[in-house]
Amino acid sequence: MNGAPLPDGKGALDLDGLTKRYGEERVVDAVSLGIRAGEFFSLLGPSGSGKTTTLMMIAGFVAPDGGAIRVDGADLTRVPPQRRGLGMVFQNYAIFPHLNVFENVAFPLRARRVTEAELRPRVQAALALVRLERFAERFARQLSGGQQQRVAIARAIVFHPPIVLMDEPLGALDKNLRYDMQVEIKDIQRRLGMTVIYVTHDQEEAVNMSDRLAIMNHGRIEQVGPPGDVYQRPHNAFVARFLGEANLIAGTIDRVHAGEAALRTEDGTLLRGSIDGPLEAGRAAALFVRPEQLALGDGGGENRMHGTVARRSFLGSTVRTQVDSGRGVHLLIDMINAGAMRMPEPGSAVTVSWSPACSRILIG
Amino acid sequence: MRRVLPTYVGLICLLLMAPIVIVVILAFSGPGYLQFPPKTYSLHWFARFLGDPQWRASLWFSLIIGLIACVVATVAGFFAAYAFVRGSVRGKKLLLSLLLLPIIVPTVITSIAMYFLSARLHLVGNLVWVGVCHAVIALPVVLLILLSSLQGVDVNLERAALSLGAGHVRVFLRVVVPLAAPGIVSAALFAFLASFDELIISLFLTGVRTQTLPVRIWNSLHLEIEPTIAAVSAFLIGVTGLVLLIDGALRMRRRPAMKL
Amino acid sequence: MKPHRTTLLMLPAFAMLGCIFLAPLAWFFVHTLLIDSDPSDLRDQLVAVLASRAMLRAIVTTNWISLLVTVTVLLLGYPIAYYLANRRGFRFTLVVFCVIVPYFTSIIVRTYSWMVLLGREGLINQALRDLHLISDPLPLLYNQFSIVIGMTYVLLPYMVLTLFAAMKGIDRNLLLAARGMGASGPMIFRRVYLPLSRHGVISGALIVFILSIGFFITPALMGGPSDVMVAMLIERSVEITLDWPGAAVMSLFLLSVTLLLYAVYYRVTDVRRLMGTV
Numbered sequence: 001m002n003g004a005p006l007p008d009g010k011g012a013l014d015l016d017g018l019t020k021r022y023g024e025e026r027v028v029d030a031v032s033l034g035i036r037a038g039e040f041f042s043l044l045g046p047s048g049s050g051k052t053t054t055l056m057m058i059a060g061f062v063a064p065d066g067g068a069i070r071v072d073g074a075d076l077t078r079v080p081p082q083r084r085g086l087g088m089v090f091q092n093y094a095i096f097p098h099l100n101v102f103e104n105v106a107f108p109l110r111a112r113r114v115t116e117a118e119l120r121p122r123v124q125a126a127l128a129l130v131r132l133e134r135f136a137e138r139f140a141r142q143l144s145g146g147q148q149q150r151v152a153i154a155r156a157i158v159f160h161p162p163i164v165l166m167d168e169p170l171g172a173l174d175k176n177l178r179y180d181m182q183v184e185i186k187d188i189q190r191r192l193g194m195t196v197i198y199v200t201h202d203q204e205e206a207v208n209m210s211d212r213l214a215i216m217n218h219g220r221i222e223q224v225g226p227p228g229d230v231y232q233r234p235h236n237a238f239v240a241r242f243l244g245e246a247n248l249i250a251g252t253i254d255r256v257h258a259g260e261a262a263l264r265t266e267d268g269t270l271l272r273g274s275i276d277g278p279l280e281a282g283r284a285a286a287l288f289v290r291p292e293q294l295a296l297g298d299g300g301g302e303n304r305m306h307g308t309v310a311r312r313s314f315l316g317s318t319v320r321t322q323v324d325s326g327r328g329v330h331l332l333i334d335m336i337n338a339g340a341m342r343m344p345e346p347g348s349a350v351t352v353s354w355s356p357a358c359s360r361i362l363i364g
Numbered sequence: 365m366r367r368v369l370p371t372y373v374g375l376i377c378l379l380l381m382a383p384i385v386i387v388v389i390l391a392f393s394g395p396g397y398l399q400f401p402p403k404t405y406s407l408h409w410f411a412r413f414l415g416d417p418q419w420r421a422s423l424w425f426s427l428i429i430g431l432i433a434c435v436v437a438t439v440a441g442f443f444a445a446y447a448f449v450r451g452s453v454r455g456k457k458l459l460l461s462l463l464l465l466p467i468i469v470p471t472v473i474t475s476i477a478m479y480f481l482s483a484r485l486h487l488v489g490n491l492v493w494v495g496v497c498h499a500v501i502a503l504p505v506v507l508l509i510l511l512s513s514l515q516g517v518d519v520n521l522e523r524a525a526l527s528l529g530a531g532h533v534r535v536f537l538r539v540v541v542p543l544a545a546p547g548i549v550s551a552a553l554f555a556f557l558a559s560f561d562e563l564i565i566s567l568f569l570t571g572v573r574t575q576t577l578p579v580r581i582w583n584s585l586h587l588e589i590e591p592t593i594a595a596v597s598a599f600l601i602g603v604t605g606l607v608l609l610i611d612g613a614l615r616m617r618r619r620p621a622m623k624l
Numbered sequence: 625m626k627p628h629r630t631t632l633l634m635l636p637a638f639a640m641l642g643c644i645f646l647a648p649l650a651w652f653f654v655h656t657l658l659i660d661s662d663p664s665d666l667r668d669q670l671v672a673v674l675a676s677r678a679m680l681r682a683i684v685t686t687n688w689i690s691l692l693v694t695v696t697v698l699l700l701g702y703p704i705a706y707y708l709a710n711r712r713g714f715r716f717t718l719v720v721f722c723v724i725v726p727y728f729t730s731i732i733v734r735t736y737s738w739m740v741l742l743g744r745e746g747l748i749n750q751a752l753r754d755l756h757l758i759s760d761p762l763p764l765l766y767n768q769f770s771i772v773i774g775m776t777y778v779l780l781p782y783m784v785l786t787l788f789a790a791m792k793g794i795d796r797n798l799l800l801a802a803r804g805m806g807a808s809g810p811m812i813f814r815r816v817y818l819p820l821s822r823h824g825v826i827s828g829a830l831i832v833f834i835l836s837i838g839f840f841i842t843p844a845l846m847g848g849p850s851d852v853m854v855a856m857l858i859e860r861s862v863e864i865t866l867d868w869p870g871a872a873v874m875s876l877f878l879l880s881v882t883l884l885l886y887a888v889y890y891r892v893t894d895v896r897r898l899m900g901t902v
Contacts, residue, residue, distance in 0.1 A: 061523050081526040082535075094524035098542045107538075108528035155528065165527075373707040376700055377722035380780070383737035384729060386747065390740065400747045436640070444637035451631035461886075461895045463637055466645055468886050470838025472855040473875040474645065476862055477652035500644045503637060504898070511896060554728070561730030563841055578732045585736060585845055594740075597733040604728045 010072060011037040011162035011195035013058070018067035020053050020219075027053045029219035030067065035197065035212075037072075037162070040189055042198045042206035045216035046242070052167060054216070055199045059165050060084050071163060082111075087156030087164035087194075091171050093148045095140035101127070101151050102136040108159040126158035129188060146177050153188065163195040170205065182209055203243050207231065215239050232290075235276070236362055240288045247294065247331050248286040249305075253279055253361065261361045263287045266327045271303045273359030285361050291320065291334040293358040296344060301355030305331065309346045319343065323352050384601055391598030398591050409595035419580065419596065425491060426560055426576040432495025433502050433559035438552040440499070441506030446540065448507075449514040450522075460511075464504045471501070471564040479568040489571025497569060498559035505558050506551040513547020514540075546614040553607045560603060649879075656872035673873040678857060686853045689768060689843070690836035693775045697783045697832050698825065700776065705787030705824070709794070727781035735842050738774050739765060742846075766848040774842040779835060783828040789897050790824025827893040834885045838878060854878050 013035040020028040028050040035041045043051040056062040058069055060081030068077045076084050096104050105123045114122070127133050130150035140148055149169060156164050169185070170178045186209050189196045200206050206213045207227040215222045215230065215238075223235045227243075234240035237248055251265040261275045263285055271287050279285070287303075294300060307325030314320075314337065321343070323331045331352050344350050386400060391409055393402030413419050444463065448456055466474065478497050479488065487493040517540065525535045541548070563578040570579055577596060584590050657666055673679060708719055726734060741747050742764035749761040764770060794817065802812045840855040847853070852860075858874045861867040889895075 059523070059527055061526075081523070082529050082531055084527075085529065086527060088524065088527035090520045090524055092518065092520060094518060094520040096521060096525075096539060096543075107525065107530070111525075111529040111531070111534060155524075159529065369703060369707055372703050373719060376704055377719055380722045380726050380777070383734065383741055383777070384726060387733070387737040387740060400750070440636040440640050443633040443635075447631050447633035451633070452628060453631040453634075457890075457895060459634065459638075461890050463641055464895055464898055465641070465886075467898070468834060468882060469649075470840070470855050470878055470882060472838065472840045472859050473879055474649070476858065476871060476875065477648040478644070479862075480652045480655070480868075481648040496640075497644055500640055503640065507637070508896060508898065557728060561732070563730070563732050578730055581732050581736065582841075582845075585732075585739065589739075593736060597730075597736055600730045600733050604725065604730070608724060608728060 012072050013163055013195060013197065014068075014070040014073075015054070015058070016068040016070070018054065018057060018069065019065050020050075020057060020062060021065050026219050028057065028064075031216075031219075031221055032067075033214060033221065033224065035195060037195055038193050040186065040196045040198065040209055040211045042200060042210040042213040043216055044200055044203060044206040044213050044242070047201060049216040050219035051199045051201075051216045053219075055165055055167055055197065058197065059086060059088050085159075085161055087159070087161035089149075089152045089156050089164065089166040089169045091168040093140070093152045093172075095143075095148050095151050095155075097140050099139075100136065101132060101138050101140075101143070104140075104151055105155045105158050107155065112159060122158055126154040129157070129191075130154045130184075145173050146181060149173065149181060150184075153185065157188070157192060157194065160192075161194065163197060164189075166196060166198045168200055169198075170200075170202075178205070185209065207243070215242055217242075232358075233276075233360060234288060234362065237286055237288070240362065245291050245332055245334070247289050247291060248362070249289075249329055249331075250284070250286050253281050253283045253285050255281055260356065261285075263361055265305075265329070267325075267329075269305055271305075271359065272356035273303075273361045274357070275361050279361070279363070283363065285363050287359055288362050289354055289359045291332040292318075294331060294333040294352050294354045296321070296323075296333060296335075296350050296352060298351055298353050300353035301357075302353075303356055303359060304351060304353045305329070306349065306351050307331065308349050309344050311346055312343060323350055325352070387594055388598045388601055391594040393594075398594060409592055410599070412592050413595040413599065416592070419577075419592070422575050422577045422580045425570070425574050426578075428491050429495040429498060429566075429576060430556045430560040432492055433498035434552050434556040436496055436499035437502035437506045437555040437558075438548065441503050441551060441555070442510055442544075442548060444503075445507055445510035445514050448511060449517075450519070460507070463507055466501050467504045474501075475565045475568040478565060482569055488569055489574045491574060494566060494569045494574070494576075495559065497565055498562055499555070501562060501565065502555035502558040505554045509551040509554060510544065510547050513544050513550070516547075517543045546617060550611045550614055553610060557604060557607050561600065653872055653876060656868045657876075661869045669869055670873055673870050674877060678852070679854075679874060682852050682854045682857045685768075685851060686837050686855075689771055689775070689851075689853065690833050690839075692768075692772050693779060693836050694829050694833045696772060696776045697780050698829055701780055701783035701787055701828065702825070704784050705791055708784070708788050709791035723781050723784050726777065727785075731778055731841050734778055735774050735845050738770070738777060739846065742770050742773070765846060768847070768851050770846040771843045771851055774846045775836060775839055778839075778842060779832045782835065783832050786828035786831060786893075786897060787821065787824040790821050790827070794820045823892070827889065827897070830885060830889045830892070831898065834882055834889065837885075838882055 015031055015033040018028055018031045019026060031054055043054060045051045053062055057064045060076070060079065064077065068075055070076065096107065099107065102123055105126050106119055109119045109122060124133065127136060130153055132147065132150050132154065135143065135147060140151070143151065152169070170181050173181060182205060198206070198209065210227055212224060212226050213230060214224045217238050223230055223239045230239060231243050234243065240246040240248060249265055249271065251263040251271070254262040254264040254270060256275065256279050259274055260272060261279055263271050263273065265271060273287050298304065305325045307323040310322045310324045310330070312319060312321050317337055318334045319337045321333045321335070323333065325331060333352060390398055390400060390402065392405050392407070393409070394404030394406045395408045448460060453459070482488045482493060521539055521543065522535055525539045530538065561578060563582055566576045566579045567582060570576055575583070577600065581593055581596055584593055657669070661669065704719065704723065708716060711719070739746070743749070744761045744765065746764065748764060752758045752762065798816060798820070799812055802816045807815065838855050839853060840859060843851060843853045844856050854874060855878065858871050858878065861871040861874070
């Protein structure tokens, strides 16, 4: 789906081989993406993965060394930022400290020479949308972090841009507020039907909000897809580990059969899992399975390993058990924390089992 | 040790302020021979200073030259400071150190060179020209003040303005200038002060008819010390005090607003 | 704006610097030494001027006075900067005020005020006579002593502000760590604080020395007939003897030394700190 042509619609964004070099290093390396109109799309990756540089190129603040940026088919690659017409929300909000809330939100309309008569209701509507009508006269220093965030959003949407870019907009907020703002941003995006491109390093945030997300690493896109898909069917170990907890059991491919492969672990156990493409036997690979798919005992499925319980930790609603199964294999098992459940004590020998259907064999 | 340091520092501060304070007090003494402490106090010497057409003319020349220097240096310095903060160019430090040369090169040499050229161009005594020459001396001050002021302006604010559709001129006028305004005002004040107090260049470049206040003080100190000098000096100290006061007030206002 | 286009905004400032500062300097040297006089005489000219008795004496005087001033300024400035770096609130503001006000007061006014104090009939002699400590006025003005006082007064703020900037950068935890390891107050100062502030001492001493060797106003007004510094000699050859080539040679010499020292200053310090930071 990368770089595939998109159906017509307002706010569709196409990145085609976008590249940025700083000296020898390719900070963004031939990134191609097709983002659909009205989609909430996240760029997710660790710091230094190139996600912010990609966003800055879309916004027009960083000039690409190669590739193209198209919005609804129009090439914007060489268009200066002030003529791209994209909304942007900055990590530190970038509220003009010398203007009050009203004037901040009015700024893009004044830049477009909107008449005073038209300007007022539009600013008020935008402020109403973020529930800040009563704060119009305030200045940024008189607002809380969450309120400043809302001003930044109102300012970015008041001129009805087809696409709004958000650069870690919730990074500076504390955890509870962050969740509320996630819901609010998502709600506004749905109501206005705009495309949002959202950069974050917080995988939970990306999973909660996105229609689709792209995982970036070392300037490249590792995988694109709906969060559920990427979570359940990562293409490689990096994606598997970056998006949530993952068990990765190393081994070699033993045999391949009809979209499925069997992996022989170092201690000789055979484990089965699904595969995407053709794989040849004998190749080094890893079996991936999420901790919540594993069960203690034999009831979980045909894949089985034996080991001893090493430690147990309570993570609120779930309990995480680590089982060591020789040769450096540590399995993590997450179970719902239902008070009455009996948990094996550390040191006891257990069997861990899971279904091949939730397992995937990954290369690299 | 605990007592020694504050005492020592207090003593030096006293020595620093004493000459200035004494001159100001002398300026307010009554008519007659200047002595300290004055027997009587009056505005006599200020009246003499401002009542004398020659002194008034000098004050006027100093003001005009100062204003020209202030405008020229602030405008050029502001653009240069912005370029230093936001531009990408190799050897910023070297370029900056070049622009600071006017305060490093002995002013006597600069003045003689300027005089040498001005004499040929028949510009000696031309107020605008003296103002422009002062601007070069004021430029380093302006630049250093505005560099630190513009470094406090978040680059994302400019980016935000661009992303909201503002062109470069609007970003400059509506975002950069207002945010840097306290620094710009400070820079302009100190540029004015640098010119207003400048002596050596004025000594060479102003004609007999266009002497500035410092030049007249200099001539007077060389020939015969008129008691009016105390009042003129107190006036110059007053201008410095005013500039520092405004700058101090601006700093107080700037601090909380800049914290983002 | 693209960063490289932003750089073009430096043009007005550099145009000013070039046309009104660098060009006159270049024109002055080229004209007096190569056009108005015979270029083949240049060598003889240089030797004659630089090796003249007057010039040699001026060089010695300039160096001696500049050295005295630098040391005095350092001795007076270090405690003030130390005090400032460790105080806040009212006392800090008060001391900064006392340093800053003279800093921005016209040099001619500052020099005049010391002349009022030090003159034959000046306030100090008056006071000493009134106290019957002396019968004849002390020769306080028009000698090297008064030059050093006047220049110290003008240059002290540069030293204080430079040292203050360096001292503000010293991590206080290092001092606490030294105390925690059992070091005494004097030892902490000698082994930790002094080495850490050494950078500021070097920068401050350099800038004060650089500005000293080109000083004109204060020595011209407060010095005696025999205390002639290089800058004064240059001014005299233009104003009194009308010896332009001589002035050019001396200027070239003084300028070279100044630029050489500025190059050292450039290497060891951040030029943005030239005017200090408060």
